[in-house]
Amino acid sequence: MKQAPCRDPDSGPSFYRQIGAASFGTILAQAVALLSVPVITRVYEPENAGVYAIFMILPNIAIPNLAGKFDVAVPVPRSDAVARQLLGLGAKCIVGITPLLVLAVVLLRLFQPDQQVLGSAFFTTMVPSYAALAASVVLMQFVLVRTGNFFRLGLIRLLLATTTSLSSIAFALLGLEAEGLILGACVGQAAALLLIGFWNRNWIQIRMLKWSNRTTYVLWRFRSFPALNATTGIFNSLMLMVPFVGIATYYDEQVLGWFELSSRIAAAPIMLAGATIGSVNLRKVAELTSNGRRADRHVLTIMSRMWAVALAPMIIMLLFGPDIVAVVFGEAWRQAGTYLQFLAPAFAAQFVASPLSTTITSTKNNKLGGYWNIIAFSTLCITILVVGPRGDTSAFFFWIGVTRFANYLAFQLLILYCARNPVR
DSSP states (O other): OOOOOOOOTTTSTHHHHHHHHHHHHHHHHHHHHHHHHHHHHHHSOHHHHHHHHHHHHHHHHHGGGTTTTHHHHTTSOSOHHHHHHHHHHHHHHHHHHTTHHHHHHHHHHHHOTTOGGGGSHHHHHHHHHHHHHHHHHHHHHHHHHHHTOHHHHHHHHHHHHHHHHHHHHHHHHTTOSHHHHHHHHHHHHHHHHHHHHHHTTTTOOGGGGSOOHHHHHHHHHTTHIIIIIIHHHHHHHHHHHHHHHHHHHHSOHHHHHHHHHHHHHHHHHHHHHIIIIIHHHHHHHHHHHHTTOOOHHHHHHHHHHHHHHHHHHHHHHHHHHHHHHHHHHOGGGHHHHHHHHHHHHHHHHHHHHHHHTHHHHHTTOHHHHHHHHHHHHHHHHHHHHHHGGGOOHHHHHHHHHHHHHHHHHHHHHHHHHHHHSOOO
């Protein structure tokens, strides 16, 4: 009897089926987030968005790393028992590190004495609260990635976007200003955590916070994740946040609010790609690598198709950015469209690179990823320190865009190299 030929594992439709399952809720989530922005920009002022952006600086640096990067490791081992230990290590990191964020708020206040909001009890309380909620949601999402529940993964993102948007608008109607945006974000994370905790209740046990010899073994086996991934993750988060810090240092809250809107507009497709393609790519590349196969063909195919998707929006924003933003979000926000013109190529390159960055983790090339993060962060800081003091916002955003575009192009080349050369 003739044996059927074996299907190439990266040529079948399973990868795209998994993306489709994750995309259902995720696309709706991004649609809700985008559709709510024109309402939010009419009930909040640019200065309110600027204060919200200042609030998000510390959480956005901490959240991807608060679980010690053990969350990223949860889908990697074949054994569920080891994965549960990794989940417990991530939970321990969140519980242990979150209180330190209060100290970080105090230090940020010292570096930014002109920002009175940093000295408020509300700000000091909400920063660690929001970070802990969001990091816990991220940790539990990787359990869904491990179990292949990509449809539920999309639903969590839909719930998060919907509750955040509706809560933010409701708080504005109650008369709150920047506090309404902050509370809305916290309500969204809390709702998502309740649902994902219920779905993953079989994975949640009190004993996962206890330490054992097994925990020590798993920690040693996966030591590269906190040692390298968390370190590089911090640099990656700093790289995304350092423009906000630069704007808060050299310009006013109105400019920061405009930049926050332009970043939010660009973040929708970037987050969509990262949430769907990134999660599935992590599992796909891990499977190919564990089977002794190279993943470069798979990664190059996805990368080429993502560039094809990114080009049209990039060109539209380059040509009509200010007019589009003024019509959709209000004339008061037109300047955000000008910033989008400067940053559109960089956002397009980030859209392609970000979801495929999971290739580096899956191929265990964490050290190379760390080198890129350090170099990219350093070049961006140098650009801000050189251009920022001049006080010219156009020059500032132009050179930020050029630097980030070059960095993300280099990152794509690194991703292809890692896919071709996994660490065995």
